[in-house]
Amino acid sequence: MKTQLRILAGATLAAGLAFAAEKPAKLSDLPPAVQKAIEAQTKGAEIKGFSTETEKGKTFYEAETRLNGHGRDLLFDKTGRLVEVEEETALDAIPAPARSAIQKKAGDGKVLKVEMVTSGSNVSYEAEIEKNGKKSEFAVKSDGTPSK
Numbered sequence: 001m002k003t004q005l006r007i008l009a010g011a012t013l014a015a016g017l018a019f020a021a022e023k024p025a026k027l028s029d030l031p032p033a034v035q036k037a038i039e040a041q042t043k044g045a046e047i048k049g050f051s052t053e054t055e056k057g058k059t060f061y062e063a064e065t066r067l068n069g070h071g072r073d074l075l076f077d078k079t080g081r082l083v084e085v086e087e088e089t090a091l092d093a094i095p096a097p098a099r100s101a102i103q104k105k106a107g108d109g110k111v112l113k114v115e116m117v118t119s120g121s122n123v124s125y126e127a128e129i130e131k132n133g134k135k136s137e138f139a140v141k142s143d144g145t146p147s148k
Helices: 002-020 032-041 096-106
Strands: 023-025 046-055 058-067 070-076 082-089 110-119 122-131 134-141
Touching: 032 058, 032 070, 096 110, 096 122, 096 134
Parallel strands: none
Antiparallel strands: 023 046, 046 058, 058 070, 070 082, 082 110, 110 122, 122 134
16 A cells, blocks of 8 residues: 555656646747647647647647547647647547546546547557546556556
């Protein structure tokens, strides 16, 4: 139990540090290659905002959008390469093992939001769960094993 708490505390701290490194930005502040990539990747989407974030010493650029009524966040490196897509999806639209793991984690709580996260050829799922008035995130691979 103590090990699980240490892992949870470490993950929470790491998430907090990653969030703290995120800074709002304007499209004009982003590198030209990133601006061009954003234009190409966001056709038909409503742009909600931009930010820069530093992760493991590298700077990334995020475009927060809404497409077809759901959130879709795009993360680019400085060359304009799309490195990650987080897209809202329905819980019943994800693979059964991942859905089952999320439902088990939520227990008597509520799954507020599910995102499909695509990074290269890797696909995982992140769920925002509310239990006893507290929100948390839980990430799983397609086969239902925890990720991150």
